[in-house]
Amino acid sequence: MSGDADIVTETLERVAARVDDPMKLVFDRLFAEMPEVEALFVRDKGGLVRGQMFQVTMESLLDFLGDRTYGANLVQIERVNHQGLGVEPEMFDRFYVTVMATFKDIMGSDWTPEMEAVWTRVIGELTGLAA
Ligand code: HEM
Structure with missing residues (x-):
């Protein structure tokens, strides 16, 4: 599976080389796709929570492809926790x-x-979604 991790890492590096702030583009897109979730981040004025969330999303993906020490579990736990925030x-x-x-x-x-x-x-393996 190391080949998969290499491809994902390469994608991240090449994306970072092209745009200063890929995370902002991810959240712009998320809010365009699901306007209802933007309100959940009203208290996140400086974007720290969004930053942390994006980072954990990527780290857990890479862990899932690499050592598989915590990635899949963390995602399962966060999926349940997020229901408490109103995120199905x-x-x-x-x-x-x-x-x-x-x-x-x-x-x-x-x-x-x-x-x-x-x-x-x-994405399919981690979420059960056919992306
Ligand atoms: C559309 C999908 C998602 C929405 C709308 C969403 C929404 C949120 C919101 C509103 C918070 C802030 C909670 C608070 O105020 O305490 C948060 C935090 C967080 N989310 Fe998400 N989330 C989504 C997907 C994900 C995914 C896929 C992950 C990956 C594991 C994730 C990981 C986290 C983490 C780690 C935090 C905590 C950040 C911190 O407070 O330091 N989220 N999320």
């Missing part, structure tokens, strides 16, 4: 799809079939 499991899982779609847009024609295959498979 389907919405929670959609976040990964939004991240992938944002990265795909940023990469444009440099998004490779290999990236498409790996991201789709990983």
Whole structure:
């Protein structure tokens, strides 16, 4: 599975080389897709919570592909915790799809079939979604 982790890491590096703040684009897209969730972040004025959430999303994905020490469990626990915030499991899982779609847009024609295959498979495994 190290090949998958390499592809995901390469995607992250290439995305970061193209745009200063990929996270902002991910959240812009999320709020465009699900306007109702933007209000949940009203108290997050400086974006610290969003930053932490994005970071944990990516770290747990990489762990899931690598050592598998905590990634899948953490995601399961957060999926349940988020229901308490009003984020239904389907919405929670959609976040990964939004991240992938944002990265795909940023990469444009440099998004490779290999990236498409790996991201789709990983998101599917982690969330049970067919991305
Ligand atoms: C559409 C999907 C999602 C929505 C709307 C959402 C919403 C939120 C909100 C509103 C908070 C702040 C909670 C608070 O005020 O205490 C939060 C925190 C957090 N979310 Fe999400 N979430 C989503 C998906 C995810 C995913 C996929 C992960 C990955 C594991 C995740 C991980 C976290 C973590 C770790 C925090 C805590 C950040 C902190 O307070 O330091 N979330 N989320």
